Amino acid sequence: MSKLSCSENSFTPIDIFIEQVDIKGQYIQLAAPIQLSGQLNISELLALYPINEASDQSLIQIGIDEAGRGPLLGSVNVAAAILPATWSGLIEEQPLLSTPLSILTDSKQLSEKKRDILYPLVQQNAVGHIVADIPAAVIDQVNILQATMLGMRLCAEVLLRSVAKYLNAMDKRHFEVLIDGNRCPDLDYGALALSGIERSAIDCQAWVKGDARHTSIAAASILAKVSRDKTMYALDAQYPEYGIAKHKGYPTRAHMEAVATLGVLPEHRRSFAPVRKALES
Template identity: 45%
Template structure:
């Protein structure tokens, strides 16, 4: 991967589009011209321990960074795509130092006035996006571990809200918790089943 040869370049990425519960989280990062982030890569390609280490290093070395979460209730209101774009837009806007150019992971940019470009698999192509992917992923994973304490029994600390067999089984037996995304089909089916049982 390379860092683009421009001044004040931000990378932005999100984590949590696929889970059935919890927020979608986006992060934006501006890296300095020189940095030491050994093993920096797409967060999905790194071990949890490596992500945790880089999470601290990125925050210590970044020119600026911001992390934003859009809650499950808002995801249900505007849909997951729009919530993801909203989170990315808010993350870039929240940067203490505003960028000259923004690279967005994916195939579209939010509606904004920034000069920007969307890059498919950008988290494997540009360091600034990889750094953003790590901040978003670690922040969301930590929130899901906390959610396990608030809503025990679903296994959020293990599967992070993704539709694993264990999660689907818990959803069937316990029903949705307040952090489940009602607009997602498995959760909607669970709610419908509960409603039928109550009749």
């Protein structure tokens, strides 16, 4: 039996600021806080992922993707999503047919209009979702690859721990953590075990172009991309002369001309060569 009755409708908000991280037993003070926000519908999760009586197990897929590794400006955003069990699977097998997410695929293959339509639909229909905002200062501190992997790790761990709060030792649920890319983050399996999820219950898989293969990764790609675009539009309102709404931080000619003329913003990634050169000139 689970700790929460499936008849209850429980939306658990996730809103966390992380200022320190434990990396291989060493605590690192981050140059700026990482914010993670989202929600978990635990009653839906328990209802849609029932224990299989034959195997006494249930498999939950968590898709994870990022947006914003290449830009010179702003955060990199990482997102994770758990879709209903019957919606989770390979896109080519069309598990989303006749669902509100029927047009969902890799966010890069969709127009901004379609992404904006899908964004609230993913939030409303996902069993659980979370977005991590890793600011430029952290990217400069640890480099973009490590910042992205850290965001993926935190999204997975926070979502797993949030689920674990509502399970007990009799709930033998297993998790597939599906990562878009060619490597998995180094999860803190010790901390997860203390939360009740053993290492043997977690299968982390890296999928190159996974956002075009798995529905859960595609859902995460929408959350990551649109949430990052929202921060770019907010920066555009703050610094309209930089044209951020058009280039979204990427090193376009217009962006580089604005930096040369107006200077480097606090939100620029100083470790990136074009920004570093602008600071030195």
